[in-house]
Amino acid sequence: STESGRDYVRVYSCQSLSCSYTTELPGSPFSGSTVPGPVSASTGFMYVRFITDSSIRYAGFVASYGFTFGLQCLDCPAGKSLTAGASQCSDPCEAGTYSTDGFKAVGGGNCVSCASGLISGAGATSCTACPAGKYMGRNISASASASAINICSQSGSKRLTASSGVISDGDGDYSNNADCYVLIWSPGTTVTLSFTSFRTESGSDYVRVYSCQSSSCSSITELPGSPFSGSTVPGPVSASTGFMYVRFITDSS
Structure with a gap:
């Protein structure tokens, strides 16, 4: 309220x-x-x-967010697929789980995880070559809501793979000497982080946001505008690699 x-x-x-x-x-x-x-x-x-x-x-x-991509699809030849919003078939069939009609499965079902260029039918126990049919790209239809995840908590996963979510430093004032982090992981997509509120000790406590080249985040690039500190709510930041590393660091006072 x-x-x-x-x-x-x-x-x-x-x-x-x-x-x-x-x-x-x-x-x-x-x-x-x-x-x-x-x-x-x-x-x-x-x-x-x-x-x-x-x-x-x-x-x-507290609010949660979600998203829904358009459900555009095309008839593609064998071995080709379609990314969401594309107007022609060009990409090779990506790794993942597929249903019998050739649509990329959003989640659940009895599909097998297949290597790139292979596909599984519902209930199948093996993978075969991608047939001709209708294809859509990764995350072609996803909507979700989520409660806020405290990245400074000692429990819970530090790797987020859901299509949407909310992260925070926890309830109330944050702690001194904090060093909190989370990896947001969605290969093949652009990960966007949007702040809805922001207040830290200016010049002393920071949120730093990086783009990673892989899930290991062994090679990182700090994104434009980062680090963020003070009371101004930052604008959205995006990692086109599909891997985003967020770190929150505070000093001793």
Whole structure:
């Protein structure tokens, strides 16, 4: 909940990653104790902003996000597949699990994990060459909601592979001498991290965000804008490699 009429969550749709042009979504701004219904940005870019005044504090909010790609598909020849949004078949069949009709399985089912260029039928115990048929790319249809994951917790996985999620430093004020991290792993896609709130001791406590070349993160590149410190909410950052490493470091005071 927020202080009604004074503290707001505003949600916008953007036309690009820079969010230089925004449109406030229907129902926004949200204020008070009523839990808003879902809001969606069909452009693929959503900007969330939380604004409070100088008095009276409430518990605030927690939100989860998800996404759905378009379900475009084409008839492809044997050994070829189609990435989401593409207009022609070109990519070789990628490794993964497939159903009998040639569609890449989003999850579950009784499919076999196959090497690139091979495919399994539902219930199969072996892999065969990709046949002709309709193909879609990785994560072609995914939507999810998730509770916030505390990356400073000593328990739980430090590697996230779900199509969506929420990360935080935990409830309340963070600890001194913290060194927390998480690896967000989605090979073959672009991983985007969007901050909804941000406040650290400026110049002393940092969030650093890197792009990795593989799941081992043995070779990393710090992303533009990183490190982040202070009270300004950073804009979205993306790792086109499909591997993102997020680290939160605080000093002793």
